[in-house]
Amino acid sequence: MPIIERELSGFRLPASPPKVGSSLTSFTLKTPSSGPYCNFTYTLSFPLTNVYRILLTGPDRPQPPHDNVVLPPVSLQFKLTSLDEKECIATFDFPSSGPDAFDGTGRKRELHLSWSEHLLLYVFEEVNGKNIRILGDLPNRAYALTEHGIMRHWWVEPDNLHLGLGEKAAPMDLSNRSFTMHGSDSAAYDAYNTDPLYKHTPYLISSPKPIKEGEDLISTYAIYHPTNSGGVWDVRREHDDPWGYFKAYRQDWGGLEEWILIGKGVKEVVKTFAEIVGRPRLVGRDWLGYLASGMGLGESDKPPAQDLLSTWPDLCKKHDIPCSAMHLSSGYTVDPTNGNRYVFTMNKDRYPNFKAMVGHFHKSGIKVVPNIKPYALQTHPHYKRLEKEDALFHDPIMKASVLTRIWSSGVGVSEKGSWVDMTSEGGRKWWAEGVQSLIDLGCDGMWDDNNEYYLHDDQFLCKSDMPLSFASPSTGPATVGLLGRMINTELMNYVSHTTLSKALPSRRSYVLTRSGNVGTFKYACSTWSGDNWTSWHNLRGSQAIQLNAGMSLMQSYGSDIGGFGGLLPSPEMFVRWVQLGVTHSRFCIHSFKPDKDDPSGAAATNTPWMYPEVLPIVREAIKWRYEYLPFFNSLMWESHLDATPSTAWLGFGEFSTDPELYTDTILNGFDAWLGPGSILVAPALYEGELTRDVYFPKSSANDTSVYFDLHAPYRRYPAGTRATIATPLEHFGLFAREGAVIPVGKRYQTVTQKSGPARTTPDGVDVLLDSEGGVVGLDDWRGVQLFPSSEETTYEGKWTEDDGISADPGKTIIVVEYKGGKDQVEVKIKFEEHGFETLWGKTVAVILPVGDERTVKGGKETVWEGRKVWEVQVV
Structure with a gap:
C-alpha cells in the first residue's frame, strides 16, 4: 500500500499572542480557516517538569481516543523566554517547579519552536556550561498527513541506544530496524525476526552511549504516543536524501498526541513513563513460583482430561517438584461432537466434575487459571445471543456482523466465527457472566488468551460504548482503525479484572493476558511472550524480548519454558531454558506438542520430569526459585512502586556510564540483572556451552566492588573486569554484587498465613500443610x-x-x-x-x-x- 505523506504547514500565532516573560500553561498555533490545511491546531504543554506534550488535531484528525494515560490533565506553568513574530520563533524554559518528575539531573532545559513554514521543535540542555541539543524534529518534514492519520519525523542520533516498544524481537537494541505497531497472533514466531508480536506499545527510548568511563552523559528521552491506532516506527532504518537517516512514526488514524519524557538515564525515563500511564499492578506471591501448564494435559479424551490432570499434584509430590498454579488450556471447552472450542462451555466427558478437580488442586496449594478466548464460532451455542445483542463487530459493506476465519481446534484448523465487540455493553455483559461462571467453579484467576483482535479491515465498526475514561469519547459507532483493535483487548482484561474483584473483593485479582496495549496493564498483572517455537535460536532471543518488555512496564513476564510449538527440546536445551526461566519474573513451563504415539498428548507435554536423566538439575533450579521467592516478591514491590524491572538490562540505573555495556558483545549478549545491582545472571544459551566469558559491570569509574560467584566458593571478580567462568549443565552463572541484600526462604512452596486468604482458596478449601500430610509449608523462616x-x-x-x-x-x-x-x-x-x-x-x-x-x-x-x-x- 503506497504511503501518502503531505507536509503540514501554515501555522500562525493567535491574534493576541502571549507576551515574552509570561507564564503559560499551554502554547497554541493554528492554521487558517481556509486553504489546503485549514483548521489544524497545535498545542504544547508541560504535564511534568521533565515532560512536554504535543496535541495536533484537525478536520478528520480527532484527538486519539484512548485510556492509556492516568496522569491528571493538569499542565504546569512554563515561561515564554523569547518570541520573534516576524521570524516565527519562540523559546521556552521547562517548568522549574511542580510534581516530582523523578528527573534527577538538575539541568536547565530550553525548548525552541519555529513555524515560519514548517513546524520545527528542538530541545536543548545545559551540560558542562554548554547548550547541547538532545532531541529535535527533522527540518521541513516534521509533521505530515497520511490518508487518515499523522506521520512524524525526527533527526536521529547515530550512536544512541534505542529500547522499549514493549515486546519486540531480538536483539535488545532496536536501532536500524522498523516495527509495526499492533498485535498479531504470531504463533511459532522467530524471536529475532518476526514483527509484530503480541503487544502494542508505541513508546521508544533513546539513550546516549558513554565514550569515556564515568562520562557525564546528556539526558535520555522517550517518545510516547498513547493512541491505540496501528502504525509503524522506523528507527534509523530508512534513508532519504536530502534528510539522510532519521526516526519516523506513522500513525494510521487520528490526530497526534505525543509525550516526550526526559530524564537521567533509562531508569528515570521508565519511572516517569509509569507516572504517566500507571505503575505496574502488584502480582500475587503465589504467581511467582513454578506455574504449570500444557495443552496436552487438558486435551485428553482417554483417559478423560480430569483424571489425567488430577494426577498432577501426586506427580509433583513424587518427583519432589513444588508447584504454585496450573494454567488450564482451552481443552475443557472443546465440543465432543465436532472438536471446536466454545468459550464458557464445559466438555462434561472430559471434565465430569470440574469444581471437584479445582478443589483437589487447591488442597495441594496449586491455583487454577482457565484459558478463555474472546470470540465465538458461528456454531457456538451463544452466537445468536451475541448477534441479537449487537455484541459483534459490524461490516458496513456487507451490512452484517463481521465473519472471519478463527482458530477452532487443531494446528492450523479454523472455522468461521466472530470476535466479540468489548466496546458494546452486550459483549461485556456476556464476558462478565462467563468469567463469573468460572469463579463459581473455584477458579483463582483468568487467562485471557487469543486476544489480539486482528480484524482485517480498518473500516469495520464497533459500538464504542465504553465505561473507561477516554481522551476523546465517541458519540456513536467508530471504526476499529481509529479506536484501535487493542482497545478490545484492554476492555476484555478490564471486565475479567472487575468481575474477579467484585466476586473476590479481598483478594488481589490475577489476570494473565497474551496481548495488550499500554492501558491493558492497569487490569492484567501478568503476561508472556506468546506461542514461541522450540529452538536454541529462540531461547537466546527470548532474553532480549524480556528486557525490553520490562522497560515497557510489563512486570510479571516470561516465555514458555521449553518452547510452545515444535519438537520437544533436547534434555540440554530444556535444562538451559529452565535455568534462564527461573530468573524471570514469570516462570511457566508450557507447550503444545502433539505426540502421535500417545493419544492423550501427555507424553509430549513439557514437564519438569520429562527427562529423568536431568530431573535432579531441573529440580534444583525450581527449588532455587522457591528459595529466592521472598526476593522475587520484594522485586515485584519495587516494580509496582518504582517501575524498576526485576530483570533488567546491565546498563540500567547506576551502571549507565560504563562504556563496556554498550559494546556489541554485551548488547547482543544475554546477561542481565536480577534486581538491578543485586545479582548478575549469566546464562548458558548455546548447545554444549560449558564455559563462557562474563563482564562484571562498574557503577562508576571509581567502583572497587567485587562480585561473589554463587556457584564457586571463594571466587571473587572485581567490577570492570572479565573472566571465563564454568557453566556445566548443572548450573548457570550467578554473581551477587558486593553489598547486596538478598532475602531467602524455604526451598518449597509455603503460605504466609496459618488461616486467611493466603491459605484458604476462593472455594473455601484450605491448603493442606506438610504437618497435615500435604506438601506446603508455613513461611516461618x-x-x-x-x-x-x-x-x-x-x-x-x-x-x-x-x-x-x-x-x-x-x-x-x-x-x-x-x-x-x-x-x-x-x-x-x-x-x-x-x-x-x-x-x-x-x-x-x-x-x-x-x-x-x-x-x-x-x-x-x-x-x-x-x-x-x-x-x-x-x-
Missing part, C-alpha cells in the same frame, strides 16, 4: 544473604514482605545495615514499616558467602541447609 568485603565498608539494603494475596495489602519493610571487617561482620536489622505480621516473627538468619569464616557480631550461630548461619533479631 527467613534468611538474608549478605556480601561484605573484608574492609570496614558499610552497606544498606531493604526488602518488602506482605501476605501475597490481599487486594489492599499491609506491608512490612525490613532494613539491613551491615559492615565488613577482617574477623567479623556487624549487622543491624530493623523494621522501617511493620504493616504485616510475618510468620517468621523477628528472627532472621544472616547467611554469609560460602567459605566466609567470619562471625556475625551479636548473632547466634546455627545451621541451615548444612551451612553455618547467624540468627539476628529485628528491632
Whole structure:
C-alpha cells in the first residue's frame, strides 16, 4: 500500500499572542480557516517538569481516543523566554517547579519552536556550561498527513541506544530496524525476526552511549504516543536524501498526541513513563513460583482430561517438584461432537466434575487459571445471543456482523466465527457472566488468551460504548482503525479484572493476558511472550524480548519454558531454558506438542520430569526459585512502586556510564540483572556451552566492588573486569554484587498465613500443610544473604514482605545495615514499616558467602541447609 505523506504547514500565532516573560500553561498555533490545511491546531504543554506534550488535531484528525494515560490533565506553568513574530520563533524554559518528575539531573532545559513554514521543535540542555541539543524534529518534514492519520519525523542520533516498544524481537537494541505497531497472533514466531508480536506499545527510548568511563552523559528521552491506532516506527532504518537517516512514526488514524519524557538515564525515563500511564499492578506471591501448564494435559479424551490432570499434584509430590498454579488450556471447552472450542462451555466427558478437580488442586496449594478466548464460532451455542445483542463487530459493506476465519481446534484448523465487540455493553455483559461462571467453579484467576483482535479491515465498526475514561469519547459507532483493535483487548482484561474483584473483593485479582496495549496493564498483572517455537535460536532471543518488555512496564513476564510449538527440546536445551526461566519474573513451563504415539498428548507435554536423566538439575533450579521467592516478591514491590524491572538490562540505573555495556558483545549478549545491582545472571544459551566469558559491570569509574560467584566458593571478580567462568549443565552463572541484600526462604512452596486468604482458596478449601500430610509449608523462616568485603565498608539494603494475596495489602519493610571487617561482620536489622505480621516473627538468619569464616557480631550461630548461619533479631 503506497504511503501518502503531505507536509503540514501554515501555522500562525493567535491574534493576541502571549507576551515574552509570561507564564503559560499551554502554547497554541493554528492554521487558517481556509486553504489546503485549514483548521489544524497545535498545542504544547508541560504535564511534568521533565515532560512536554504535543496535541495536533484537525478536520478528520480527532484527538486519539484512548485510556492509556492516568496522569491528571493538569499542565504546569512554563515561561515564554523569547518570541520573534516576524521570524516565527519562540523559546521556552521547562517548568522549574511542580510534581516530582523523578528527573534527577538538575539541568536547565530550553525548548525552541519555529513555524515560519514548517513546524520545527528542538530541545536543548545545559551540560558542562554548554547548550547541547538532545532531541529535535527533522527540518521541513516534521509533521505530515497520511490518508487518515499523522506521520512524524525526527533527526536521529547515530550512536544512541534505542529500547522499549514493549515486546519486540531480538536483539535488545532496536536501532536500524522498523516495527509495526499492533498485535498479531504470531504463533511459532522467530524471536529475532518476526514483527509484530503480541503487544502494542508505541513508546521508544533513546539513550546516549558513554565514550569515556564515568562520562557525564546528556539526558535520555522517550517518545510516547498513547493512541491505540496501528502504525509503524522506523528507527534509523530508512534513508532519504536530502534528510539522510532519521526516526519516523506513522500513525494510521487520528490526530497526534505525543509525550516526550526526559530524564537521567533509562531508569528515570521508565519511572516517569509509569507516572504517566500507571505503575505496574502488584502480582500475587503465589504467581511467582513454578506455574504449570500444557495443552496436552487438558486435551485428553482417554483417559478423560480430569483424571489425567488430577494426577498432577501426586506427580509433583513424587518427583519432589513444588508447584504454585496450573494454567488450564482451552481443552475443557472443546465440543465432543465436532472438536471446536466454545468459550464458557464445559466438555462434561472430559471434565465430569470440574469444581471437584479445582478443589483437589487447591488442597495441594496449586491455583487454577482457565484459558478463555474472546470470540465465538458461528456454531457456538451463544452466537445468536451475541448477534441479537449487537455484541459483534459490524461490516458496513456487507451490512452484517463481521465473519472471519478463527482458530477452532487443531494446528492450523479454523472455522468461521466472530470476535466479540468489548466496546458494546452486550459483549461485556456476556464476558462478565462467563468469567463469573468460572469463579463459581473455584477458579483463582483468568487467562485471557487469543486476544489480539486482528480484524482485517480498518473500516469495520464497533459500538464504542465504553465505561473507561477516554481522551476523546465517541458519540456513536467508530471504526476499529481509529479506536484501535487493542482497545478490545484492554476492555476484555478490564471486565475479567472487575468481575474477579467484585466476586473476590479481598483478594488481589490475577489476570494473565497474551496481548495488550499500554492501558491493558492497569487490569492484567501478568503476561508472556506468546506461542514461541522450540529452538536454541529462540531461547537466546527470548532474553532480549524480556528486557525490553520490562522497560515497557510489563512486570510479571516470561516465555514458555521449553518452547510452545515444535519438537520437544533436547534434555540440554530444556535444562538451559529452565535455568534462564527461573530468573524471570514469570516462570511457566508450557507447550503444545502433539505426540502421535500417545493419544492423550501427555507424553509430549513439557514437564519438569520429562527427562529423568536431568530431573535432579531441573529440580534444583525450581527449588532455587522457591528459595529466592521472598526476593522475587520484594522485586515485584519495587516494580509496582518504582517501575524498576526485576530483570533488567546491565546498563540500567547506576551502571549507565560504563562504556563496556554498550559494546556489541554485551548488547547482543544475554546477561542481565536480577534486581538491578543485586545479582548478575549469566546464562548458558548455546548447545554444549560449558564455559563462557562474563563482564562484571562498574557503577562508576571509581567502583572497587567485587562480585561473589554463587556457584564457586571463594571466587571473587572485581567490577570492570572479565573472566571465563564454568557453566556445566548443572548450573548457570550467578554473581551477587558486593553489598547486596538478598532475602531467602524455604526451598518449597509455603503460605504466609496459618488461616486467611493466603491459605484458604476462593472455594473455601484450605491448603493442606506438610504437618497435615500435604506438601506446603508455613513461611516461618527467613534468611538474608549478605556480601561484605573484608574492609570496614558499610552497606544498606531493604526488602518488602506482605501476605501475597490481599487486594489492599499491609506491608512490612525490613532494613539491613551491615559492615565488613577482617574477623567479623556487624549487622543491624530493623523494621522501617511493620504493616504485616510475618510468620517468621523477628528472627532472621544472616547467611554469609560460602567459605566466609567470619562471625556475625551479636548473632547466634546455627545451621541451615548444612551451612553455618547467624540468627539476628529485628528491632
